[in-house]
Amino acid sequence: MxxxxxxxxxxxxxxxxxxxxxxxxxxxxxAEDAYSRVLGLYEMDSFFPLTSAPGPTGLSNDDPYLRVAVCGFSVLGGPVRFTASGDVPFWSLAIYDSGSNEIFSMSDATAVNDRVDVVAATPLQLVELRKQPAETIGQTITVEMPEDEGYAVLRALAPLGSYEAAASKFLGEAGCEPMSR
The missing domain is CATH 1.20.5 (Single alpha-helices involved in coiled-coils or other helix-helix interfaces)
Structure with a gap:
């Protein structure tokens, strides 16, 4: 006992x-969560490629076959549009909130015309977008953001050295910008 x-x-x-x-x-x-690290990269509303060596924020790309870029954004000033196109064997886009919870993800297999064309917005902003003419968002995929800020991760597959230029171009020309009205 x-x-x-x-x-x-x-x-x-x-x-x-x-x-x-x-x-x-x-x-x-x-202070070391993914969202805080993404905000530490540079300014928001631009995709920044990650390298294999950890940068000052500690973010890195550990996969030898994937090229990765991240973008921090805020929908406070209006919807944010993510765009990318190119000839890569595979790509994927994931959108996270500021708590690093995945809100949306898609890949080339589910995309319209093999392009990234996604708009993230608040519920009220989405209502306003749907009131506009069809040409404004056309076949754009809309994502409702539960919070005002988040980050997006865009990945492109480069399984061989010959795909490296296409993957770099795909990520380099990708857009993460406030949507113009």
Whole structure:
């Protein structure tokens, strides 16, 4: 009986210490989330390619066959349009909110005309967009943002060296810009 009480007491003290350590370490980890790192790259509304070596923000591209670019954006001033086109064997786009929760993703297999043409907006902005003539957004895919800010990750496959130029061009010409009205 005495050893059981001793084990429970040691377990409770250990659990309390673990919780204290986690609470004290939490601020260090919250400043290093993906969204904070993307905001640290450069200014928003532009895709920036990631390299294999971690940059000042710690973001890097670890996959030897994928080329990756990221863009931080805000829909406060209006909808944001993501565009890209090119001759790459595979591409994908993922949009995340500021909590790094995936809001939307697509690839070349689900795209219209093998192009990236996506608009992210608040619910009210989407209502306004749908009131405009069909030519304004045409076959553009619309994404409702639950928050005002987020980031997008665009990936292009370059399985061989001969695809490197096409993947670089695809990411280099990609757009992540506030939509003009």
């Amino acid at each position: 005495r050893s059981l009480l001793y084990a429970i007491l040691v377990g409770l003290i250990g659990a309390a210490l673990l919780h204290i350590v986690i609470i004290l370490a939490l601020p260090r980890f919250t």
